[in-house]
Amino acid sequence: MRKRRIFAVVSLVALAFAWDAVACPNCFGELEGPVLRNYYISLSFLSLLPLTIIGAIGLWARRHFRQPTDTDLDG
């Protein structure tokens, strides 16, 4: 319980001092023009690709388990 309180206090203090991070000239906040456009393209690409990969693996697994093994037997 004590650890949780300490964690909560530290988190609140950290949040109180949070501000935009501008770490280098390539940072998002400093960009404009074609660099910013390419940032958006890159962000979209890197955000969607994992979902596509997980979806593809899911489809592959679905196909694998559903392939024609259902056998109709005349009772």
Next chain:
Amino acid sequence: METVAIRRAAPDRSTLGLVIFLAAESMTFAGLISAHIILRPTQGVWPPLDQPRLPAGMTAVATLFLLASAWPAYKAAKTVAADGTAPTRWLVGTWVLGALFLGIQGYEWTQLVGHGLTMTSSIYGALFYTVIGFHALHVAVAMCALTITVGKSMAGRYSAADHTGVRLCTVYWWYVVVVWPTLYVLVYLM
């Protein structure tokens, strides 16, 4: 009329491992592609005026060799799955085409280094050697896997019922082939 549903067994561990590995590899390639997309407009003129141009024509020939290698890889997997015939010659065909691809790339790299394009000469050079080199490393690893698979095939270790090694090796090869055109267009043509 009664329907009996028979569930298929789970995919073997090696197949699942390869699928997870290729997913991770895809994200690594995606990271490199993103780095290329983001860094490129920061340089103004691309390629930089003081850097050599990449030999797109020569690499196009290498690309044809790599794309052609997908066919013997496909035939290798199909042949052994159909009747257990040793797929040695198809695997060797794939290996030879891969070696031609790597050979052309090696020659191209020596020429480019001679003209002053190195990892440290510019962002252009660093991106080129990182992106293309990472793919070349994959081709080299795939060729090592092919060499082992050829050895096992010659020893008669594969049958129609048990040919996981050939299947996984060819899937990995196809992956290497499929990734390449994107990199070629991005790095050499755009």
